[in-house]
């Protein structure tokens with residue numbers, strides 16, 4: 775288990791140094807977990823003074839590219855939260871907690887940030903990985919949660935010159 779946690783930590787560290795200035799001096803816990811069942815690859819949890827990325831055990835066999843995409847998506851959550859002032863954070867939190875739209879907008883925002891920061895190929899690899907195994911019904915659920923499809927990722931990246 776420790777070997778995998780180290781892998782995720784190293785990827786996160788490199789990404790922060792290169793592309794996530796708002797995460798630079800923010801304490802971050804990275805760990806592997808059994809907690810997610812099969813549906814989620816990873817999650818970002820937020821305390822006011824620290825962030826935490828939990829990675830599902832099922833990601834052990836993901837390619838390096840997909841892991842970079844995964845961690846960039848989670849760090850994008852962290853960075854977008856760190857950039858909010860307290861009033862905006864409270865507004866966001868209420869919308870996130872009580873509406874489906876709040877949650878799905880948060881996911882789309884993280885995907886877009888990941889692409890804007892130059893990790894479109896990596897996010898694409900991650901989503902392909904997930905889509906490959908998903909039934910059509912499952913794909914619909916993933917889309918309704920705000921995650922961009924591999925096609926949308928490519929399209930958005932091409933539009934902004936980041937493919």
Ligand SMILES: [Zn+2]
Pocket residue numbers: 847848851881884
């Ligand atoms: Zn997310």
